[in-house]
Amino acid sequence: MKKKRGLACGIQEFKKDVILTPIFVIGEVAFDVLIPMMMAKLLDLGVNAGNVGNIWRYGILLVVMALVALAFGALSGRFAARAATGFSRNLRREMYRNVQQFSFSNIDKFSTAGIITRLTTDVTNVQMAFQMVIRIAVRCPIMLICAWVLTFVISPKLALVFLVVIPILAVGLLLVMKGAHPVFTRVFKKYDRLNSVVQENLLGIRVVKSFVREEHEKEKFGAVSREIYQDFSKAERIIAFNAPLMQVCVYGCMLLVSWLGAKMVVGGTLTTGELTSMFSYIMMILMSLMMLSMVLVMIIMARASADRITELLNEQTDLKNGAHPVREVKDGSVDFEHVSFSYAGDPGKECLKEVELHIASGETVGILGGTGTSKTTLVQLIPRLYDATEGSVKVGGVDVRDYDMESLREQVAMVLQKNELFSGTIRENLHWGNEHASDEELARVCRLAQADSFIREFPDGYDTYIEQGGSNVSGGQKQRLCIARALLKKPKILILDDSTSAVDTKTDAMIRRAFREEIPDTTKFIIAQRISSIEDADKILVMDGGKISAMGTHEQLLESCGIYREIYESQTKGGEDHE
Template sequence: MIRTLLKEVKEYKAASIATPIFMILEVLFETLIPFLMASIIDKGVNTGDIHHIYKVGGIMIVAAFLGLLAGMAGGRYGAKASTGFAKNLRNAMFDRIQTYSFANIDHFSTAGLVTRLTTDVTNVQNSYQMMLRMMMRAPASMVCAMVMAFAINARLASIYLVAVLILGIILFFIIRHATAYFQQAFPKYDALNESVQENVSAIRVVKAYVREEEETSKFKRASKNIYDIFVKAEKNVIWNAPIMMFTVYTCIILISWFGAKMIVVDSLTTGELMSLLAYCMNILMSLMMLSMVFVMISMSMASMRRIAEVLDEKTDIHNPEHPVYEVADGSITFKNVDFSYKKDSAEKVLKDINLEIRSGETIGIIGGTGSAKTSLVNLISRLYDVTDGEILVGGKNVKEYDLEVLRNQVSVVLQKNVLFTGSILDNLRWGDKEATDEECIQACKLACADEFIERFPDKYNTHIEQGGNNVSGGQKQRLCIARALLKKPKILILDDSTSAVDTATDAKIRRAFREEIPDTTKLIIAQRVSSVQDADRIIVMDEGKIHGFGTHDELLASDEIYREVYESQTQGGGDFDENGGEA
């Protein structure tokens, strides 16, 4: 886990190395000051040697100034290293997510990935900065102060040794208990982010059903869970400061008591006593800083694990060693294909699928909710990989193709239509970033999108809001179809992509496809029989199997499911499912 994360330090290695070096230099200069102060008191103040006072005082000023410069440099490089490390972690996670297949994405929730990219990375950033600065500064300060204290008077310095051992044991138990709570806290942010995400993305539904109070209560519960865990953790951590201060004051009293007696018998000077008191604060405060570093690290351990999970997730779909870069045609063959979303699952979503689709054919796909229509077409562009069997496109196994080439030639208009913030042209050019305005307009004409675009004041420069909220469902579907057409694919898959379009426009789109792109293989998933009845052939899906495959007339004669649906829709206007569900 640590090795995975540290790989992302990259160009900030120099800053990461420079930070602890400057922190150690700061400690050395700070440690020197109490020693010089003792010399001023014993050899300057007590003897009245003003020259010695000026000389050593000047050295103290220089040491303080150099310590200040070292501390500033350490802070600067520490900030640069930690923020740069956080930037690289976010970039690495985002890049890795882009390589995920749908199966990989199914392992994580959207809210969980957002939390990892934000809250978890911030925790690791803070922890990394603390490690670079305090993880080096605190031990170095404690060791240096301890060495100087023993050099002055080993008997009195032994008080520090006992105090450090006792304090270390107490702090160990405090950190141990606090860590357990902190590890529970950060995963709770997923639930909090999920609550916010669902509420904001579905705010229209929330308001339509007057569910504001329920959503507020759900958010408050998620927030309260985080609050309760942090309170429990902090109840342990708050003991840190009072125990530390009690130890510090006890050491000061003991050193003052025994030191005063030693001064009386001339085995200790006044300056040395003052230096020992100063080193007392250095030693114990260093230990306190060290304990806070461990608390911070314990808080971020859960975040580190969650980030490493994203970075270590291996995509189960990748390019072959020698990929094919050209798709010959739009023919599709399924050979004994089985599929399940989880590889170790005994329940198969698709079972024994065998299909032969010729290039340029228009294939309708119809079936009830949960009949695996979407699962079937998702395998063609390798959004998922088959569990058993093989799929051929253009005569070659889809696993032999370069992924980018395959997905450019197999264009999918997904069931959930998504538009991005920007102009209509910006959204269309997701299909082809080099597409000219004329090509975009032609694609929109094929998808019957030009009809409504021309009515907008800004036409193709009309701004699309986030998620396409300022266009209707049917308009959104037609824009997504136009975007897919711009790829000029050999295979076009419409996954129930005209469900929000009126039947007249649906017929226009199908006629345009038939006339304008006859060589493109078209797979059309639909709930309405009217959307697929003029297709070359129609697949009837039922419970993950092909129940029927043929022309409209052949299926009316031979397939009872298709005949029943056709009759119900033509006579009663019913949908494929009695409840009107979508696949």
């Protein structure tokens, strides 16, 4: 309900424009439908009667009425455009704000590409439909009714012709809408796939080129494009029935009115001017019907987009604060009590199983395990990026579900496996950790992360511009900047998810020594593939199959854990061979 109220407020902001648009449209229509009547008088009372005074009088009135109609049309267009663009801006803003509240599981549900399509293509479709509804969908019915009433005033017999046409058009348009809507619903989902392919290709363009896979990527893009083309072609074929149906009705009406009207003019029951105005009203009525059919086609497309937008707006994050959230994290102690977790929420598909773990504040915990052993999943439960399916995770002795999420995450700094730098200077990226940090604080955390030295080698130092995604710095430099950014938060818990994999062993050792000396009270979780990165940890966890298969110090695990000993020997032997 909150999302709907927010959307209503967005429309409310442009209430004046939404109201004024149809008012000016009605004024425009009023003068448009009176012009043919005035033209009839000009012909009958001026031209045919040979009265120059009437020609001037009605001619001037025609010009004035046309100018007023033009002014009303321009004003209605201006207010309609302002209302529609403002509405789409607010709609996009509400969607983006809602996305910012999403948990990782909500993002996984829609996919990044799907959210982008909804924020761009779908909003544009709804914007165009909204503008047409408040202008054309108001203008056309009013013009149709007024023009038909005036044709009835001129000749009731000729006016009855339109009563035959309208039901035929209504049935035809209904069938078109029924056939095209499911196709448009399907095609917008394929747009999501297309955006996903493009996004994946551009982000991994270096890998694509290094493996010479351009042709494969072209084929993948082409396959999705063909599917979209086929669906759009099918939808357009259905909509194309609208044009011949309209043309049959238009020409049929003109032929009937011409035949009947000519007989009436010869019989003296209809004047030439009235017949001329009848033709003008025919065109108004039929053009109104054609425009209405275009609006309906646009609404068919917009309806599919509106459903997708509504789905995103109504999506509620599955992570929420409790009624009385705790806002202070006492210390960095972490307890996992019989924790199991499944991304699907299905106990039969658990990736973490019955984890029991107790970490004292200030301890350093190393986590080791093969790919797919849920190392990252384990640490993501600490800042409540996901909620445990069973059991509880406690930080500072309090269940993470009882914390205010913002307060909890302020005290848990996490350098993700795929952490990102954003376009902007190094200084601006570091300020994500603390926007009020001084230059001295920035330099201090960068020294801890072994980043200060290479930053100062850049010509612009801390004002060096970082391209999107950090593409103009090396992998190791990027990791060190991300670690510095996390340290700037002064967290009680620091999580490094394989965050020193791109740095050399010497730099890795210097970072770990700085952590021991400078932030001894911070609890540190270090996921690593190199045993050298975690061998001096207070506790080392060996993950296997979503469980903690072994736990202890480096020396204890060498004696008691076969998996750990095997990894250690393979790494040290490899090092000796290399030497």
